Amino acid sequence: MTWSNQDWWPNLLRLDILDDNATDLSPYGEDFDYAEEFQELDLDEVKADIEEVMTTSEDWWPADYGHYGPLFIRMAWHSAGTYRTADGRAGASGGLQRLPPESSWPDNVNLDKARRLLQPVKQKYGHKLSWGDLIVLAGNVALESMGFETFGFAGGREDEFKSNEAIEWGPEEDWETTSPERFEDEEVGNLKDPLANTVMGLIYVNPEGPYGEPDVEGSAKNIREEFERMAMNDEETVALIAGGHTFGKVHGADDPEEHVGAEPEAAPIEEQGLGWAQEHGDKIGGLEAITSGIEGPWTDAPTQWDMGYINNLLEHDWTSVKGPGGAWQWEPVGDDIEEAPGPHKPEETEQPMMLTTDVALKHDDDYREVLERFQENPDEFQEAFAKAWYKLIHRDMGPPERLLGPEVPDETFVWQDPLPDADYDLVGEEEVADLKADILDSDLTVSQLVKTAWASASTYRDSDKRGGANGARIRLEPQQSWEVNEPEELETVLSTYEDIQEDFNSSREDDTRVSLADLIVLGGHAAVEQAAADAGYDVEVPFEPGRTDATQEQTDVESFEVLEPKVDAFRNYLGGDYDDLYDSLEERMVDKADLLNLTVPEMTVLLGGMRTLGATYQDTDRGVFTDEPGTLTNDFFVTLLDMDYEWEAVDDDGEVFELRDRDTGEPEWEATRFDLIYGSNARLRAVADVYAADDAEEKFVNDFVDAWSKVMTLDRFDLE
Template sequence: MDAETGSIEGGCPFTGGNVDMRALFGRTNRDWWPDALQLDILTQGGKNADPYGDDFDYAEAFNAVDYAGLKADLTALMTDSQSWWPADYGHYGPFFIRMAWHAAGTYRTGDGRGGASSGQQRFAPLNSWPDNGNLDKARRLLWPIKQKYGKNISWADLFILTGNVAIESMGGPVFGFGGGRKDVYEPETVYWGTEELWVDQGVETRIIPDEGKALENPLAAIQMGLIYVNPEGPGGNPHDAEGMARDMRETFARMAMNDEETVALTAGGHAFGKCHGAKPADTFGKAPEGESLHTMGFGWLTDPEEIGKGHITTSGIEGAWTPNPTQWGNDYFRLLFKYDYELVESPAGAKQWTPINPDPEDMAPDARDPSKKVPTIMTTADMALKRDPEYRKISERFRDDQAALDDAFARAWFKLTHRDMGPKARYLGPEVPEETLIWQDPVPAGSKPSDGDVSAFKAKVLDSGLSVRELVKAAWASASTYRNSDHRGGANGARVRVAPQKDWAVNDPEELSNVLAKLDELRGNLSMADAIVLAGAAAIEKAAKDGGFDVSVDVTTGRGDATEEHTDAASFEPLEPYADAFRNYLKTKASVKTEDMMVDKANLLGLSIPEMTALVGGMRALGAVSKHAKHGNDIGVLTDRPGVLSNDFFVNLLHMGTLWEVVDESGDEEFVGKDRESGEERWHATRTDLVFGSNSQLRAIAEVFAENGGEKRFIETFVSAWVKVMDADRFDLAG
């Protein structure tokens, strides 16, 4: 851990500070709002909360939308000011940019969670975050348009498209738009932090170098309830210039942005609109999730007459950044460097900066009365673009080169709003850019081999001398990087052949290299991506047959091969598993229970409880555990016939003749199973093995697989789950 930068290199993605059981789940909506109506009982037993049902094809619906009409309606909305929430400067554009930005800006690279891809801003806790103050009104302003276009445009897509239209309507540059974000209809379980207070309630900042406190992975925001950083400064300190730049650099990096993108986004976003801090925050109502029933989901309420006068508070900072808040241009940088700034307090008591002796033409119009002029402002975060040497170089270049700023902002905004969409193959609509960007993890198109080529290859693989164990491990190493949070990773592209994946300890690099070399020798016209997955399928079919079952592992083919040129190696580092229970791998003991990390991994793979259980048991039976696991090569296998696909793991785990004891030096990570009668050591196992016998819900599944007649059900579940993981990233097959 680097206390100066707050970065954690190669560490547990859930470790940092005093982490407890909330290190995977954090505070839940029930913790924050215990009186809110709880509906989760109605989704028990796999019941679907989606009113459109499982058969709804959103891609088909989106492709049928009147796209030009939708954009025209959004453009008209920008200047259709409503009395119940009047538009600043007569234009809602800046408001909708903030809505889109905050919908997308929760994305973090550590686990791929957050972001705009499922419309989570509609639900708690995001709908009630302090940093999302008054965005409930933006969503209500959009409701008539959502109602009109119905199923043809999701809320998730509408948020981002509205932000794009807002930029265009004010003359700003837009790189493109890709639809395809399908809504969900319940809050997603995402770890937002362990803190018990919001940022506006005095919660401590997450980086304190003097105390050796770094920003905990996988978090990206600096304080609970923020999207990025505290605009008043680290912990509200406007004089900590170095800390402000550090916080910005760290949090934006964890959201996949480099320095240039950070500067472009900050300046481009702040070219529009204003901050709101007309009155102290305690004069306003509660956040939406905690408000009274009759407010109908609105929050942060105040007197309607006060709203009409512009007397609202969001961040607490008050004022516009530029004299032209609804027009794209370079006034932001021009003013930032033209003036010296002094520290003042807003009417709400927030710390902000105003130019000293500004020229009249550099004053901003009042949001409600254009005949009045008021000083422009900068936040402490804005001042970092001038104070920090590296940010300053970029800012001065953008100040002097409008075209460079235009291009940088358009590209950074596109990345911000599409980073969690995954491969370009998922993008829909007429405004998808032709250019393919490196952060989209491009994979060249593959070609589908014939059935004869597949059969011949499988036969050669099984006659190659490579073991079932080796082939299964290689296929799993290739495919199991997939994350359904941001749709990154997976077997398509065979990036397991290139850095950094080929060198990950969990993949047993030396063994992997030998396997890949042999497959490359045998594959003929097949892509390496197909060869790796098909070799794993062939191994499983053989392992099942050796156990008396004929199965067909019907993985798809037609994958392409990515090269180093297609791969931003640094961006793949967060995908490296700290723990992989399926291979019984744990780098070192962590403050989070190993079995909790197993559940998290299964969630990112999109697995059900039975699928997770079957895969763990099957991988053990096949001997597909990592050599580099902390506990050794064969721990947790629990079978006398490794390499045979059997239910032995469950049968032996649940055998009543075995007594399990902790191996003292393991720190409760390793266990030995002894015969109850003789005391003879029989098995060695880890936490992620024994949890399938100790946890009542997992044991119930394990018992099904272990009972007489359960082996067939186990094998069917294992094969189905295996194919699901292997094919999880086949978005190139859409349509």
């Protein structure tokens, strides 16, 4: 075994997750435009090819009921269903299901076969059709081929070619286990951020019930928390489970521990990326594939859209039993339930079954109410499942303007964070110069301007393309009340911007207007340019108008709550309420930098620049390290690396420190771990050393401007 630095020093701050932001890992090259290529597809032809695979290609892998539709639905569901709201990571974008660890999760047994069945389709369309799009589209085609009317499909999921190592899946070291560390206060039922699944290697919850026991109350509790963490309410949750389980079956004809081989990433090389090899013998005729250890269909018509699942669940009593695979499942009481045809021999019928997670819906009052309403109103069930499925497979794609193809619905949903169109002329260079002058002539300080622009733009998450300055949602709930945004000071800044906006827009004789979203960013630019000028450098931060102002009605308050920073290294905000899976403040800093798509140098220069600009929470001196706050200098790095000083913790948590004169012992500066890590960590110190040099200040200023401009435009998908 070759040991890495991380193996030798497991507490070493991991910065490599930012390296992917600096490098294009795609074999297609930097000039490749997937959106442009996808638009050239004949989507009807692609769908016809997928449907042909679903119903005719059974040469090397058995199809239940002669149809791969249920298998493809499971593949698409498990690809999209990893998405979680806490950090916006995972989901179908990137086609991550084909890479470890998802490719080898216990919950994804035999989905390697589903993707391999689609290999001819992928090969035919090549770079015009990503795996991310193909996996999801196959799920839609499967639903449609079995009689369901989907709500639509959008392409645009560009493939990843390396596992996303920034995704924290949990603290356990073994598959299908649950440790107390997964939960806050080590109590089951309240997952630590950013997790959204209760079991390592499963998409959501254990289908047998919590800890593998048929506990319907505990299962309902887990289901509610999991689905809320992927932005689904009770109705959407019931619709998804009931709709998905209308199709197909689960596979547990025998014990998977005895009859299923190693997962793909552990399989022998000759298996060529396939895993879970199985030898069944004569017991099941070699036709069925063991997956979960649970056995049976949910309905008597597993390849047909109908009300079979809801009717079976509500109209029959169910009792828990150990199935042939050794797992807990539920069988109907009595024999008056309509049996399903055998998956490969229709004459050998079998009883429908239910999972603990199914029966849990019936025994939870709120879920049962939805089930009964759907049973009485089948059309309402159809529509609810169609919309919930559409949300499931598109939730991680961001705003509507990123969605591609002829099947994108006309309707826009609040969960897509919609924005109004700009029905006016945008400001030009002359107007921009006048507005910057008006902003700088106001009573607002450099610190206020920079902090407000940062607070607005830095909500962006590259994981699910949410947040950012466009929409000026910083003036709306919930963002205007976030503690990190210093609401009282924010109100002062926004009030000034509103006055400037009113004066400008009302004075125009033409249709030129400026939005608050543009003004907030422009104010930050003006402050940076002024601070650089005060340091002796003439810079211009690039500015592209076109941001518009969202309304409160276009802003789902609960959905946006997850974007609130628990800490913010760049404003030196420590917060205090951060019981999550990250061990240190500096890990949270790197995680945020990754969500902002920053490289290590960009993260470094932004933090150092924000300090010298005085853009700290509540205007504290922590980390400012300069006698000229508000002037864009490299003083932060010079002071941090100066050996005339020494550092000492001044709190029990080791989060706040004093910098003291090495000779006199007198304290001169205060700092946090966010500051000191740039002198402590070898790699960060190497970068800080570059910016601390006597001849580096001009480079520092220019690099800060580039990094600042990048953050301010991360959400400008209209410019791509």
